[in-house]
Amino acid sequence: MEQSSVTVFVVDAFTNELFSGNPAAVCCLEKDIPDSLKSKIAAEMNLSETAFATIDTDGGETFEKGTKFGLRWFTPTHEVDLCGHATLATAAVIFHKLGNKEKSIEFKTHSGILKAIQEGESSITLDFPINPPSPFEAENLPDIIRVVVGNLEIQEVQHSATTKKLLLRLANKYNRQDLESLNPSLQDLLAVEKSGVIKGVIITLQANEKEDFDFYSRYFAPWVGIPEDPVTGSAHTVLAPYWQTVYNKHQFRARQCSKRGGDLNIEIVEQRVKLTGQVAHVLEGTIRIK
Template sequence: MLGIRARKPAGLPMVQVDAFSDERFRGNPAAVVVLDQPLDDATLLAIAAENNLSETAFLLRSHADGLDLATPSRWSIRWFTPTTEVDLCGHATLASAHVVLGQLEPDAERVEFSSRSGLLTVSRDHQAPDRLCMNFPADPPQPCPADGALSHALGATPRELLVASYWVAVFDTQAEVRALAPDFAALAKLPPGEVIATAPADGDELDFVSRFFAPGVGIDEDPVTGSAHCILAPYWAARLAKQRLRARQISARGGFIECVMRGDRVELIGRCVGYARGTIDL
């Protein structure tokens, strides 16, 4: 009809956030996409591949898992790398909470995400209003025999090898971890293709440092990895006899995480900085 234009469908809101950092261009960048209805997996993966970040989180107001629908701060969450869906992603969850509590529901004190790893809670840290506290399941690693193929792929032999959801290669010094230059193609062939390298931190300001290599899921080195600290926190808590730990992931971008053991759970505390907002046109 003359004078009437077809309304263009609204796009999907997307926010890019630098997680585990109080400084833009540091920490780990994640995209957070807010859905108004479920999308098929192929489309979600295509969006994540287009973003080409280590993870894209997709949020949908939850209607499942027995959650109280009258509570506005409950969402389902899924995480995709550019090549696959993953079971747990800490930095993209922190980024998602930053978006929900900072923009979508600024009066809420916490947000709960239903996920493939169960119910995940992120709360405001009342000791520091700009920090967020994630409550995740701990994943204590277990000792395992030395693996020559893994040492060869890392380019160095760790003093200790552990395994949980990922390999954990423990070194004696921070310098050894910083100097690692892995053969990513070789690492990708060692299931699950994801390896944490860790060591005691230099000085008294931090307890431990780490790097995380994940070529098995399309990420050679992840800048800052929350899920890795679900493994590292129980290991270092036992080794250092401390329940509160200060950690830095010493990737090129770098990032700081405070870890607190709570029984079989671990709290991961960090900051976020918004980088960009946009709309996805499908």
């Protein structure tokens, strides 16, 4: 008999407080479903990402006892190749809701094998590929900068070719409040950048020495249906190697300064980025699919 429903969880990632951090929907599928249905569910959930996990029989037969799983992520309009917060949310569902007692599990994704490691009862560490950015120039760059930051001064511009993320660093004379006050027109962004070279814009700022963080950021990705992402794990695979060159160190504390906000502990180990965060479980329900 064909399945008539799918269980869905909503998890706030990179926070330990309800209704903050980045919400992701998670569907752990005992039997896979067509991509067209995944897209419809993601559009219905209307969160920045909906994650779909499947069982990899090489790593076990169930979510409760398995160690290897397939994982894909869908925005309301597109499938994406890498998503940190929805991976964190998926690992939390498998560990906390489905009863998996393994210390570490693996996800097979379009970005390779991603690991999730339990760190006590409250934190999970994600082991992700590093995506170092490099200096970037383009004819439409002044227009993009104008739309994103207005008259604020940009200290550096870099671009990650692997993730198609543009990184704009605000000058050190600005503070967190300046970053949080930005309100770029997303329609204008879509109008000035149509090449496909950029799929998201990171705005970042060095933190004051007296603050609890090393750097701050915000992230906009209207090209994939995400106006502003509350907390973005994949963006920190770009931010971490950038700030490593600035600070000459490999461990960071970061804050993404969206309205909801979220915190990450970051460590660079060789060519990997380890992102550690907490979650808050918000909702569990059932979606009818027929």
